[in-house]
Amino acid sequence: MRITMIGSGYVGLVSGACLSDFGHDVCCVDKDQAKIDALNDGRMPIYEPGLDQLVAANVQAGRLTFTTDLAAAVAGADAVFIAVGTPSRRGDGHADLSYVYGATREIAAAVTGPTVVVTKSTVPVGTGDEVERILREERPDMDVAVVSNPEFLREGAAIGDFKRPDRIVIGTDDERARAVMRAIYRPLYLNESPILFTGRRTSELIKYAANAFLATKITFINEIADLCEAVGADVQDVSRGIGLDNRIGRKFLHAGPGYGGSCFPKDTLALLKTAEDFESPIQIVDAVVxxxxxxxxxxxxxxxxxxxxxxxxxxxxxxxxxxxxxxxxxxxxxxxxxxxxxxxxxxxxxxxxxxxxxxxxxxxxxxxxxxxxxxxxxxxxxxxxxxxxxxxxxxxxxxxxxxxxxxxxxxxxxxxxxxxxxxxxxxxxxxxxxxxx
CATH class of the missing domain: 3.40.50.720 (NAD(P)-binding Rossmann-like Domain)
Structure with missing residues (x-):
């Protein structure tokens, strides 16, 4: 498959490198010329264990390339992934979708044939609908399907997470798009990684719900840690005691100074704003934040x-x-x-x-x-x-x-x-x- 990855940041670069390692031809695109020059020189813009070797091997094999020329990269691609940033918008906490919609318009101008456009970026419910509207409005002559395919990569373990995922979530009702996505992830399917096909809006919500739940587990055990200090108990033993229950599980029950990073803070805020917009408040997540x-x-x-x-x-x-x-x-x-x-x-x-x-x-x-x-x-x-x-x-x-x-x-x-x-x-x-x- 010929794949274009729009955005060469954390998600785009890791995803593009891993997909090329599966044997696909992948071109990663970014507007930042300095970043592309660095990647072409073998210098990584982020620190992620094993990423530099993975990139180097696939560049040498001719399966992975980097460019600032979006139009050339998109022309003739079987699938175009949007993996640009969706930071919290200043002032209101909503996800800033300007980069997603900007990339969509550039894709619309560049497609030359049947293409599957895949939102890899973490986006609120309904974003795929707007991406599809933009594409159909600007290129009514083209057969373009829009798919949601959220990422579940942990920083520091991203390559392993991509190659040995707990699940692959694909949101689409289009049969041709399903076939393309199956072909892209065929190496993982052969390794029995479960592929969950859902509606596009459901797929978008799965990502936010997953991160909010994990953030809740972290915050819960942190509050239990405070109680342990007050009563003279040991939170590590409490964590083991409840984590051995299969209904709860051991992961994300390590007490500490609070969660941070690129996902949990912005995704919990974006989920709260979505819930507010649809007049369906999520009080647990509000408390977690x-x-x-x-x-x-x-x-x-x-x-x-x-x-x-x-x-x-x-x-x-x-x-x-x-x-x-x-x-x-x-x-x-x-x-x-x-x-x-x-x-x-x-x-x-x-x-x-x-x-x-x-x-x-x-x-x-x-x-x-x-x-x-x-x-x-x-x-x-x-x-x-x-x-x-x-x-x-x-x-x-x-x-x-x-x-x-x-x-x-x-x-x-x-x-x-x-x-x-x-x-x-x-x-x-x-x-x-x-x-x-």
Missing amino acids: KVNDARKRKMGRKVLHALEQDGDGEVRGKTVALLGLTFKPNTDDMRDAPAIAIAQALADAGVTVRAHDPEGMDAARRIMPDLDYVTDPYEAARGADAVVIVTEWDAYRALDLKRLKDVLARPVLIDLRNIYRRTDVEGSGFTYAAIGR
Whole structure:
């Protein structure tokens, strides 16, 4: 199959590389000439484990190309995927669909024959209807079908998620479009990955409902963690105890500083706005959004409280080593990362923040230019009054506690991801604070 991917960001690049690895001829399009030049030179615009090797192998095989020429890429394509950004619109939280509709109009001008247009971007219910309306209005002479095919990629594990998915959701009632989509995903079907065909609006809603439910699980266990601290229980044991119930499951029951990233924050807001537009409010998701926003600020206060408890009760003028800035490990994505709110709370209290992250410091500098960035976690801790683990990178899971204690001004470890055992840390002479334990 000849496939065009409009948008070479996270979703478009990963999807395009994986589809080319299945044997399809894929052309990724982007308006950013610098990004396309970098990709043609083998330089990735994002950090995702294994992506650079996957791209290089398929470029070398001649199955994967990159261009800014949308018209040339779309002409003659069997399927054109729209994988552009849909950020939250400023002021009201609605998904900004201007990039989707702009791409649609460019596709309409470029199609030369029967084509399936696939919305891979996360879009509100009814977006596919508008995409189809635009295409039919601008090119009534062309046989174009519109399909919804949401992505379910976790940053840091995206290639595995694409190649070994829990499910493939395809929203269309058009038989020709179904046949094209079956052909595209045939390698996964042979591996028995379930393909769920639905109506287009149902497909669009599945994506938002899935992310909202996962965000709810995270927020739920975070509130249970607070209760555990109040009553003297251990949230990790609670998580295991409820997660072993097959009706609940273990995933997304890890207490922490709140969710962030490119999906959950904007998708929960967009779902709330859709529900509001259709006068069908979703009060659970509304509560999730409010609790998660408050939790990030609460984590800043938790760090300040730990500083007050260990020492003279004064926090102004102290230094904290912040380990982990990205919203999760194995990505350089800083969007809505809890570290942003935590660092701001510390700075507002007069605390100096020295920060380290294995991959996210360049992105963090653009958001938080006033932090002191260092290239080593022990250098971050040198002379600091506390170490705070915000993101559970593997590089932080086996820190040399003796070495860490030797470089700190005060041996205080605040573990916002519960990656250490209290007995190990306190046995090494630290004051230890964790989440829900």
